Amino acid sequence: MNAPLLTKNQALVFDVLEKADGPLSAYTILDKLRDHGFRAPLQVYRALEKLLEYGVVHRLESINSFVACAHPGENCHSHGIVAFAICESCSQVMEFHDHEVDHRLMDWTRGKKFKAEKTTIEIRGLCEACAA
Amino acid sequence: MNAPLLTKNQALVFDVLEKADGPLSAYTILDKLRDHGFRAPLQVYRALEKLLEYGVVHRLESINSFVACAHPGENCHSHGIVAFAICESCSQVMEFHDHEVDHRLMDWTRGKKFKAEKTTIEIRGLCEACAA
DNA sequence: TCGCACACGTTATAGCATAACGCAATTGAT
């Protein structure tokens, strides 16, 4: 799924996420876009739905938040499973891929004949700066 | 953290989860326990908090639900990272551990000097029966 | 006996997400 031209709302939401220094909740995005005419959560959620589909935004399940993909230009969906390390103090997020992990998990699912659709890997803890 | 004797509410919540054939939301648990005097969400959340701490219940972040640990008797916290495969059709959950995955993720976090506290691995898709 | 920790109950509130309706613009056959 490659990203076509974004609509106005999608571009606004993406812009907010890209400029943010960490993940944002849908309602936080909404608040940041009130000046641009956003009035209701659905405006945000609908844009996010598309941005997730295009692979330019990721959803962090464990903190109900969204973050711009750390690999602009590339198609993140083609890199296999995406993993995140989320600092619970400063909320900074690091995104990475590990094919070995992918293979281990795929081996397991194959063994169980489980058809994986979407895999979440999120590590919560403290980043180097915050752990000091 | 080994599980001490459960209190009445904790035992009720755990019992509901153990007898369920899949993960339950806190509010579903609440509904199932109204006959036993439960009236408010906090009664469920407080019990869940302890059960999670004792390692006898797991939280599934991607579906906001809770499930009894599949390894009764053992201390699940000592097995490293717990991973789940969640069928989006029948909502059956398979729980497993993979030390190789643990090590890969730990290697990555060590490299980044990230202090991991809690790691979530959830694979959503279709179980063998539902994929057919 | 005092103080503390813990479980519990209740009310209220905060935070996250979607249903359902209608409208407008676009596209792409027929």
Add this chain to the structure above:
DNA sequence: ATCAATTGCGTTATGCTATAACGTGTGCGA
């Protein structure tokens, strides 16, 4: 050109998930 299907958008209302804040009672060691 016209019709139908698709897509995006705006609005209102609603539902689901989780916690804050307050008070009660009980057990237990200092």
